[in-house]
Amino acid sequence: MSDATLTRIAEALERLRPAPAQTPDWAAAEAFVWHADPDRLEPVAQVNRVDLPLLLGIDRARDTLLENTLQFARGLPANNALLWGARGMGKSSLVKAVHAEVLAQNLPAKLVEVQREDLPSIGRLLSLLRVAPVRVLLFCDDLSFSHDDQHYKSLKAVLDGGIEGRPENVIFYATSNRRHLMPRDMIENERSSAINPSEAVEEKVSLSDRFGLWLGFHPCSQDEYLAMIQGYCAAYGVKIDADTLRAEAIEWQATRGARSGRVAWQYFTDLAGRRGVTL
Known part of the structure; x- marks a missing residue:
């Protein structure tokens, strides 16, 4: 194998090698x-x-x-x-x-x-x-x-x-x-x-x-689940009657078959949308 061939192979391998990451700003x-x-x-x-x-x-x-x-x-x-x-x-x-x-x-x-x-x-x-x-x-x-x-x-x-x-x-x-x-x-x-x-x-x-x-x-209790939603309502200025919130939130988590912080946020997102509040 000639020197020129070896050089081309080496150059091809060099191009295939990932370039070193640049130092970010x-x-x-x-x-x-x-x-x-x-x-x-x-x-x-x-x-x-x-x-x-x-x-x-x-x-x-x-x-x-x-x-x-x-x-x-x-x-x-x-x-x-x-x-x-x-x-x-x-x-x-x-x-x-x-x-x-x-x-x-x-x-x-x-x-x-x-x-x-x-x-x-x-x-x-x-x-x-x-x-x-x-x-x-x-x-x-x-x-x-x-x-x-x-x-x-x-x-x-x-x-x-x-x-x-x-x-x-x-x-x-x-x-x-x-x-x-x-x-x-x-x-x-x-x-x-x-x-x-x-x-x-x-x-x-x-x-x-x-x-x-x-x-x-660990999975949250129902009281913790409701407290999460109430905290979101207070933070984003969503007004809702306490009894209505409780009933809707419990129904929401029942349809999801789960109770967690994620489910609480998903219900609150739906509630904020219905109330015309941007997040």
């Missing part, structure tokens, strides 16, 4: 979204979030996560956090609301969201964040792993950091409906089919143990 936004292929951090003009006082029924999780995040933003030791539990109870909303509260206290931490599908590129993202002049709250929403899913191995780079260690200016928050990030039947299948069942299960289940904070979210 950290002053451009409060939050960014990580995209892979090509690698880039895109600024978010306006974060979709609710105010922290409107998140009711999750007081312990709220206070714990806020204190942990404030410690991190002040340059003090803090833990990675896993927010797990019932659907629609404000896990991702809490992360975004806590970030807003940190900014309100003049602590300029940035929020960076990474999609579960982009976890294999997390090492490249960490290399970019390691030299960032800001503190970064790295966030992955709805994190879970299915059968034969190897993305969880990439996540260990965030939680443990390998030989380099997790960047001092980065903390990782994830939300999941599953406490161990994997379905129960997957765990049971590992136990029944692996050569060494305990080791096979341990490799996957121990991933959640690498989070210093576990914050559980």
Whole structure:
């Protein structure tokens, strides 16, 4: 093979290699979204979030996560956090609301969201964040792993950091409906089919143990559900008779077959629309 042919092959491979991500303008936004292929951090003009006082029924999780995040933003030791539990109870909303509260206290931490599908590129993202002049709250929403899913191995780079260690200016928050990030039947299948069942299960289940904070979210009571809606009404100036609100809200959650913060917001969205109130 001639030198010219080898040169063309080398140049072709070089073109196929992803270009290194450009250093973002950290002053451009409060939050960014990580995209892979090509690698880039895109600024978010306006974060979709609710105010922290409107998140009711999750007081312990709220206070714990806020204190942990404030410690991190002040340059003090803090833990990675896993927010797990019932659907629609404000896990991702809490992360975004806590970030807003940190900014309100003049602590300029940035929020960076990474999609579960982009976890294999997390090492490249960490290399970019390691030299960032800001503190970064790295966030992955709805994190879970299915059968034969190897993305969880990439996540260990965030939680443990390998030989380099997790960047001092980065903390990782994830939300999941599953406490161990994997379905129960997957765990049971590992136990029944692996050569060494305990080791096979341990490799996957121990991933959640690498989070210093576990914050559980559980289904809300009817009183908490109604209090959420009343809080939204007060915050947005929606006027409605208490008995009418109670009857409509209970009927709404009965038709949905569920009661959660998400269902409360969905009812309130419908109510605000009927009352001509913009959100």
